[in-house]
Amino acid sequence: MQLTEKHKEYWQKNLRITGILLAMWFIVTFVEIWFARELNSINFIGPLGFYMSAQGSLIVYVLIIWFYARHMNKLDQEYGVHEGEDD
Amino acid sequence: MSQATQKQFYANLKKYYTFYTGGFITFVIIVGILEQMGVPNKILGYMFLFATILLYAGIGFMSKTAEVSEYYVAGRRVPALFNGMATGADWMSAASFIGMAGTLYLSGFDGLAFVMGWTGGYCLVALLIAPYLRKFGQFTIPDFLGTRYESNIPRLIGVLGAIICSFTYVIAQIYGVGIITSRFTGLEFGVGVFVGLAGILVCSFLGGMKAVTWTQVAQYIILIVAYMIPVVWLAAKNTGVPVPQIVAYTHGLPAVTALEKQFNDKTTPKGAAEESVRAIFRERAAAADAQLKGLEAGGAAFLAAEKQKLEAKVAELKAAAAPDVKAVEAAEKAVKDFPADPAKAKAAWTAAKNGANAKAAPVAAHAEPFSGSPEVSAKKKKNFLALVLCLMVGTASLPHILMRYYTTPSVKEARQSVFWSLFFIFLLYFTAPALGILAKREVYETVVGSSFAALPAWVSNWAAVDKTLMSIMDINKDGIVQLAEITLGGDLIVLATPEIAGLPYVISGLVAAGGLAAALSTADGLLLTIANALSHDVYYKMIDPNAPTVRRLAVSKGLLLVVAVLAAYVTSLKPGDILFLVGAAFSLAASGFFPALVCGVFWKRANTLGAILGMSFGLGVCMYYMYMTYPFFKVNAPLWWDIAPISSGLFGIPAGFIGVIIGSLISAPPSKEIQDFVDHVRYPNLEGDIDTSGH
Numbered sequence: 001m002q003l004t005e006k007h008k009e010y011w012q013k014n015l016r017i018t019g020i021l022l023a024m025w026f027i028v029t030f031v032e033i034w035f036a037r038e039l040n041s042i043n044f045i046g047p048l049g050f051y052m053s054a055q056g057s058l059i060v061y062v063l064i065i066w067f068y069a070r071h072m073n074k075l076d077q078e079y080g081v082h083e084g085e086d087d
Numbered sequence: 088m089s090q091a092t093q094k095q096f097y098a099n100l101k102k103y104y105t106f107y108t109g110g111f112i113t114f115v116i117i118v119g120i121l122e123q124m125g126v127p128n129k130i131l132g133y134m135f136l137f138a139t140i141l142l143y144a145g146i147g148f149m150s151k152t153a154e155v156s157e158y159y160v161a162g163r164r165v166p167a168l169f170n171g172m173a174t175g176a177d178w179m180s181a182a183s184f185i186g187m188a189g190t191l192y193l194s195g196f197d198g199l200a201f202v203m204g205w206t207g208g209y210c211l212v213a214l215l216i217a218p219y220l221r222k223f224g225q226f227t228i229p230d231f232l233g234t235r236y237e238s239n240i241p242r243l244i245g246v247l248g249a250i251i252c253s254f255t256y257v258i259a260q261i262y263g264v265g266i267i268t269s270r271f272t273g274l275e276f277g278v279g280v281f282v283g284l285a286g287i288l289v290c291s292f293l294g295g296m297k298a299v300t301w302t303q304v305a306q307y308i309i310l311i312v313a314y315m316i317p318v319v320w321l322a323a324k325n326t327g328v329p330v331p332q333i334v335a336y337t338h339g340l341p342a343v344t345a346l347e348k349q350f351n352d353k354t355t356p357k358g359a360a361e362e363s364v365r366a367i368f369r370e371r372a373a374a375a376d377a378q379l380k381g382l383e384a385g386g387a388a389f390l391a392a393e394k395q396k397l398e399a400k401v402a403e404l405k406a407a408a409a410p411d412v413k414a415v416e417a418a419e420k421a422v423k424d425f426p427a428d429p430a431k432a433k434a435a436w437t438a439a440k441n442g443a444n445a446k447a448a449p450v451a452a453h454a455e456p457f458s459g460s461p462e463v464s465a466k467k468k469k470n471f472l473a474l475v476l477c478l479m480v481g482t483a484s485l486p487h488i489l490m491r492y493y494t495t496p497s498v499k500e501a502r503q504s505v506f507w508s509l510f511f512i513f514l515l516y517f518t519a520p521a522l523g524i525l526a527k528r529e530v531y532e533t534v535v536g537s538s539f540a541a542l543p544a545w546v547s548n549w550a551a552v553d554k555t556l557m558s559i560m561d562i563n564k565d566g567i568v569q570l571a572e573i574t575l576g577g578d579l580i581v582l583a584t585p586e587i588a589g590l591p592y593v594i595s596g597l598v599a600a601g602g603l604a605a606a607l608s609t610a611d612g613l614l615l616t617i618a619n620a621l622s623h624d625v626y627y628k629m630i631d632p633n634a635p636t637v638r639r640l641a642v643s644k645g646l647l648l649v650v651a652v653l654a655a656y657v658t659s660l661k662p663g664d665i666l667f668l669v670g671a672a673f674s675l676a677a678s679g680f681f682p683a684l685v686c687g688v689f690w691k692r693a694n695t696l697g698a699i700l701g702m703s704f705g706l707g708v709c710m711y712y713m714y715m716t717y718p719f720f721k722v723n724a725p726l727w728w729d730i731a732p733i734s735s736g737l738f739g740i741p742a743g744f745i746g747v748i749i750g751s752l753i754s755a756p757p758s759k760e761i762q763d764f765v766d767h768v769r770y771p772n773l774e775g776d777i778d779t780s781g782h
Contacts, residue, residue, distance in 0.1 A: 029203060033203075049456055
């Protein structure tokens, strides 16, 4: 099985978007927790630090996964590595 | 399967489950009408219990199968949306459904580690694991490890890991089943366990993954409806807006914070009343402390002297002209409960001292992260971060969850299905913190300050039913309830919400049915994981690769039965700390599986030795740390870097990665076939692709 340049480019793009989304995941999780006390002095639907951990970060997680699925399914088409006929 | 039939299948599923939901709501309404007609609550509880278990058994019966791919992976035709619901039910256990909101009520911000950890982990599932596992497309997680690392040793370690973490987890679920059935029907705990078990078994026994999947979808619908109705009602009742996830922050939290300040400010009337109760608790703590010091100095002699004092008091009370019956009974009980030996006395008095000290302390602010002195605060922050990490990585490693992504028709649907999974889980998890706040406001505003003669109905009801969930005592004898006089068990919050919101008993029955659905669905998935690892990976792949289909399924079903009965037996012994068991399962899975799974896809150079070293280092370090530090094992070695034993994955995960890297680099790179295999899983479709799917 020989991979073409195009195939390698697909994988590079996949790695890049995975990296970017993981960085976002890291920020809304660990950076947010680290500064939770400080964030609480900002008021956004309640103290921001509490709000993020209880709800805000969760919304970002859902969006991250939604975006990844949409983005990758498009990328599959673009690089001709999608499965079967489209529905 | 052709596209057209799959589309038809999807359309039919939507139709069936719409009918099903309508039917279920009709059932609830009928039970509600029966309640109004005066049918007793106990009968209503039985109706919910047996109707839902029969329903699940019915779905299991209709999905019976004798086909290998249907039995192990539901025929790989579960559409993304439905796989999402099934994963949601598989994921949300009795602890999430009944315990979560209560944990948040009791620990405020610091409880949010579970909310974040049990949702954010799905980002790792989506980005690093699910699509690649689906492309690989066999039956179990050890399958992937065995094939990718060309050896039965990683497969076997995988089987062991899967059994250890699924078994610890399943015990917690069966325990939950027993609690719920016994509470709502009055059956004995042991009987409740076996009734629930029957429901689990009929389902997975007849139709394996296929039956479990369709039952889990049905269970998800029940559990989410049961969770939402009381909370929405409570929000609407208190604020007029039926969106608890918003009003909890706009109305609930400011009210709670304002009351916390009053309780802690001695110059306000509420603060002064609290202070008078706290003073009594400070005295009790000092008394317990004095007893502990006396015990240390005097040993057994001191203990005997103390007991004599109590006995003298009984005699004195009895000798009085008109003996106070209640006081005599209390004094006799004190003698009867007096610790038998110095070790027991030390444990009892230490617990009394800590309990009284906690009650004497000011109220912790609900929204404040890591409250306490700078050292305490830093320690809490560190442990919060470590716990979130372990729960997240553990989520992306638990075999019963990852297995679900084998069941979708394609890689594309596997990706979408992770989205639906988290979406359906999110619906419950972003409601739980809101419920915690709304319930706290109710207690702070309505219960505190009411008179003992006229307590809210739900408080006196629960205090009569179960002292561990609700106990309330007039400590300072002023006839008014103070916050420090209330002791709540976490599970109370979800169980009592329908009554707090003023809903009829039928909704309490619905909540019980929801909790039962949560526990049963998770137990189903876990038992199947254990039985499959043994029957598929050990029996079929390692012992008898030529076994005919009939025998493979027979072995799997036989094992399922054995494992289920064994789990029920262990549960009936009531092993200690359930929450620790669940947490341990996450740390173990994270340390054992995550490094080998991720490196298997993202690092072509990873090879057999790397996997073996990585998995055994990870599991080894994690288990070693738990053994050394968890009080149950009685070693009590000093903690590393103040990290609690529940987060031992913090050390296990890096150990696993280091193992994979060292092992791979000191041995030859994997063969060309394996490198091709890695490319195969990385691309959803390649020309001239190899085929790794079993059938």
